[in-house]
Structure formats: C-alpha cells, structure tokens
Amino acid sequence: MDLLVRNATLVTSKGRRVVDIAIDGAAFVAIAEPGQAALRGDDEIDASGLHALPGLIDGHVHFREPGLEHEETWLTGTRAAVMGGVTTVLEMPNTVPPTDTVERAQSKLALAALSAYCDFGIFGLVGESGESVAELARSGRLVGLKTFLGPTTGGLRAPDDDGLRRALTIGREYGLRVAFHAEDREIVERSEAALRATGRTDALAHLESRPAEAEAAAIDRAGRLLHETGAPGHILHLSSAAGLAAVERWRAAGVDLTCEVTPHHLLLDRDVYETAGGVARVNPPVRGEPDSSALRAALADGRIDCVATDHAPHLAEHKLRASIWEVPSGFCGVETMLPLLLTRGVQEGWLSLERLAEVTSEAVARIWELGPRKGRVEVGADADLTLIDLDRPGVIHAADLHGKNNLSPFEGVRTRGAAVATIVRGRCVMRAGRLALDPGWGRAVIR
Ligand code: NCD
Ligand code: ZN
Numbered sequence: 001m002d003l004l005v006r007n008a009t010l011v012t013s014k015g016r017r018v019v020d021i022a023i024d025g026a027a028f029v030a031i032a033e034p035g036q037a038a039l040r041g042d043d044e045i046d047a048s049g050l051h052a053l054p055g056l057i058d059g060h061v062h063f064r065e066p067g068l069e070h071e072e073t074w075l076t077g078t079r080a081a082v083m084g085g086v087t088t089v090l091e092m093p094n095t096v097p098p099t100d101t102v103e104r105a106q107s108k109l110a111l112a113a114l115s116a117y118c119d120f121g122i123f124g125l126v127g128e129s130g131e132s133v134a135e136l137a138r139s140g141r142l143v144g145l146k147t148f149l150g151p152t153t154g155g156l157r158a159p160d161d162d163g164l165r166r167a168l169t170i171g172r173e174y175g176l177r178v179a180f181h182a183e184d185r186e187i188v189e190r191s192e193a194a195l196r197a198t199g200r201t202d203a204l205a206h207l208e209s210r211p212a213e214a215e216a217a218a219i220d221r222a223g224r225l226l227h228e229t230g231a232p233g234h235i236l237h238l239s240s241a242a243g244l245a246a247v248e249r250w251r252a253a254g255v256d257l258t259c260e261v262t263p264h265h266l267l268l269d270r271d272v273y274e275t276a277g278g279v280a281r282v283n284p285p286v287r288g289e290p291d292s293s294a295l296r297a298a299l300a301d302g303r304i305d306c307v308a309t310d311h312a313p314h315l316a317e318h319k320l321r322a323s324i325w326e327v328p329s330g331f332c333g334v335e336t337m338l339p340l341l342l343t344r345g346v347q348e349g350w351l352s353l354e355r356l357a358e359v360t361s362e363a364v365a366r367i368w369e370l371g372p373r374k375g376r377v378e379v380g381a382d383a384d385l386t387l388i389d390l391d392r393p394g395v396i397h398a399a400d401l402h403g404k405n406n407l408s409p410f411e412g413v414r415t416r417g418a419a420v421a422t423i424v425r426g427r428c429v430m431r432a433g434r435l436a437l438d439p440g441w442g443r444a445v446i447r
Pocket of ligand 1: 062094152153181281282283284310312313329330331
C-alpha cells in the first residue's frame with residue numbers, strides 16, 4: 001500500500017464511522033475497521049481526531065487561463081484549491097479566447113495539465129452564434145455546456161431562443177447538462193442605466209441594478225426551453241428566494257433542473273457593501289436577508305443541490321476603483337469555501353457534516369456525471385480525500401491566500417475548521433498547510 005490514512009472519521013452523506021483508508025497507486029483499495037494488522041502503508045497519516053471527506057469538488061471556478069493570466073492561472077488557481085481542501089475543479093469558458101471550439105477546449109486542457117495541482121474538468125461555451133456546440137459536445141472533452149443569459153465578465157452573449165433550443169437538444173443527445181448564468185439581460189441593462197442616470201456610484205447600486213426579478217425571469221426562460229427540449233439544465237450561483245421558487249416551479253413541471261449556491265450568497269449580508277465596497281461586487285449580487293436564510297434552508301433540506309464558489313478573481317487595482325460601475329464583478333473563493341462552511345454552517349448547526357460532504361463533493365460528481373471514480377470514498381474510486389481538523393482556527397486574510405488575486409469580501413472573518421491534508425488520486429498534495437507536491441499532478445476528469 002502506498003498510503004494508509006489511519007483512524008479517520010470518514011464522513012459521507014450516509015453517515016460517519018472511524019476507519020483506516022488504504023490507498024494504492026491512484027485508487028482506494030481498502031476502507032476498514034481501524035487497526036487491521038494486514039494494512040500497512042509506505043506512508044502513513046495518523047488521522048486520529050480528524051475527519052475525512054470525499055475530496056471536495058468545486059463545480060464553478062474561473063481560472064482565467066488562457067488570456068487573463070494576470071488575474072489567475074491554472075497553477076495559482078489550483079494551488080489555492082488544494083490549500084482549501086479542493087481536489088477537483090470545473091472551470092468556466094469565459095477565458096480569452098472563450099472555450100467555444102474543440103481546438104480551444106483541447107488547448108485549455110493541455111495548458112491545465114502542465115501545472116494543475118488538482119484534477120479538473122472544463123465547460124464549453126454556448127455563445128451567441130451557437131456555432132461549434134455539436135462538435136464540442138461530440139469531442140468528449142467537456143463536463144458540461146454553459147451559457148450567459150445576462151451581462152457579466154467577458155461580455156459573452158447567449159443565442160436567441162431558437163439557438164438555445166438547438167444547443168439544449170445537442171446537450172441532451174450527448175449527455176451534457178447546460179449551465180445557465182441566470183440574469184435577464186434586459187432587466188439588468190434597464191435597471192443599471194436608470195441607476196447610472198441618477199449619478200449613484202456606491203456599491204449598493206450594483207445590488208439595486210440586478211434585482212431578484214432578473215434572476216427569476218432568466219430561470220423562467222431557461223426552464224421553459226428545458227421543458228420544451230427535455231434537456232437537463234443547471235442554474236449557477238442561485239442568489240434569491242424568487243429564483244429558488246422559479247427552480248421549484250420548473251422541477252414540478254418535470255424539468256431535470258439542478259442548482260448551486262455560493263458561500264457568499266449563503267453567508268453575506270447587505271452590510272458587506274459598506275465594509276467591503278466594490279470588492280463585494282459580484283454577479284448575481286449578494287442580497288443578504290431574507291434571501292440568504294432562504295438559500296441556507298434550501299441547501300440544508302435538499303432543494304439546492306450543491307455548493308460552488310464561482311471563484312472569479314480580478315486585479316486588486318480594479319476591484320478598488322472608486323465608482324462601482326468601473327469595478328469588475330467577482331472575487332476569489334475556492335480556498336475559503338471549506339473553512340467558511342465549517343464555521344458558519346456546521347459549527348452554527350444548520351448544515352450537518354454529512355450534508356456538507358454531499359453538497360461539496362458527492363452531488364457535484366452526480367450532477368456533472370464525473371463517473372464512478374469521483375465524489376465517493378469506495379474501493380476502486382480515485383483516492384481523492386480531504387482531511388479536516390474541525391478545531392483549527394484561522395482568519396481570512398488576502399495576504400495568506402494562495403491564488404493570484406486574493407481580495408475577498410470575507411476579509412477578516414475568523415474561522416474554525418480547515419483542511420489539513422488534500423489527497424488527489426492517491427498523492428498528498430497539501431499536508432499540514434503546506435504544498436507537498438510539485439505542480440502538474442492534476443489530470444482531466446474522465447467521464
Ligand atoms: C464571473 C467572472 O468574473 O468571470 N463574475 C461574477 O461576477 N460571477 C463571471 C460569472 O460567473 O458571471
Ligand atoms: Zn456567472
């Protein structure tokens with residue numbers, strides 16, 4: 001055995017038990033009662049007092065390479081991921097150029113394989129013309145398709161309804177779920193123009209420019225087209241109770257519709273616009289109460305399927321611009337997800353550790369059909385494991401994070417609980433808060 005993790009409290013959606021976990025090569029080979037003499041590892045980790053989760057999968061990151069390497073790269077983005085206990089990331093297509101042809105998908109995967117610390121999958125773009133979607137889907141290089149129904153970083157537009165119907169039909173045929181950035185373009189553009197005309201430049205004006213109705217309207221559009229085509233869909237970064245209600249209406253009508261929520265939409269309140277200003281600008285915006293408590297309840301009871309970070313870093317000098325209209329939307333998140341969910345979810349009692357394992361790993365693997373090797377701690381599966389210390393104290397500081405641009409609206413937040421080891425396909429990539437392997441171990445997930 002290459003690696004033996006002893007006395008870990010293994011937590012999955014089904015419960016928890018203390019086990020020894022044996023790893024040989026890249027796979028789990030035994031999960032057994034502790035102390036079985038037959039189990040020996042070349043390397044051993046004593047995990048007494050620690051919890052083991054199925055390796056975290058962040059289903060929504062923007063790692064910016066190719067084209068925007070000043071914001072993030074595969075090396076720095078996956079470095080932040082493994083430092084935060086994440087073993088697989090699914091990366092978004094609004095790079096430069098966007099991931100909208102087979103050649104561009106292949107070259108992004110090749111770039112990632114050069115320097116990734118963790119495993120990865122990529123989304124292909126359904127762009128305004130809808131071109132190349134069939135070839136992309138057929139290529140087998142993607143975990144899903146993505147389209148932007150509203151304006152956001154990259155300025156990429158979705159096709160009209162006919163084009164979307166064609167893309168959804170292709171998605172259905174090739175087993176690719178289509179992810180929607182769900183904000184209605186017309187509502188957002190009209191609201192933003194009206195607010196700008198008043199002379200407002202404060203951070204709260206961004207929230208007002210993107211009302212919950214914009215999200216609900218876009219989800220209704222997506223739901224209607226999914227219903228017509230029978231295709232599977234996914235709502236990215238759900239931010240409002242109204243959006244959640246729209247998701248539920250389309251599910252009740254028979255649509256296969258999954259959805260995700262980010263730590264910032266779950267946990268931040270409106271005062272963040274005073275404390276963090278433009279750093280908190282993100283699409284869709286953080287709305288605070290009562291939306292955030294509705295999202296927490298829905299994550300806990302299963303109406304929301306999973307958590308994803310929407311890790312979307314920008315240069316500090318741009319995030320700190322005076323006028324909110326000049327500030328780009330998005331901020332980092334892949335490294336802070338786990339400590340935040342442990343502190344403000346598990347320790348506060350509304351999120352069980354079992355549900356955390358489900359929403360940060362098992363469900364993500366299920367939604368994107370990452371195959372029998374991801375999102376499960378079972379003999380034969382990829383040995384992806386996140387070891388956590390529930391008592392480990394921390395404070396979120398940009399200077400201590402491992403991405404390229406680390407401004408966060410959670411700056412200064414005290415946390416309790418963090419990853420202390422990140423194991424990717426059998427290799428310990430992070431151990432005791434330090435990188436333990438050279439970059440380049442990460443591989444594309446095989447669906
Ligand atoms: C994302 C980005 O910067 O790439 N920004 C954001 O505010 N969420 C794009 C996106 O996912 O909308
Ligand atoms: Zn988005």
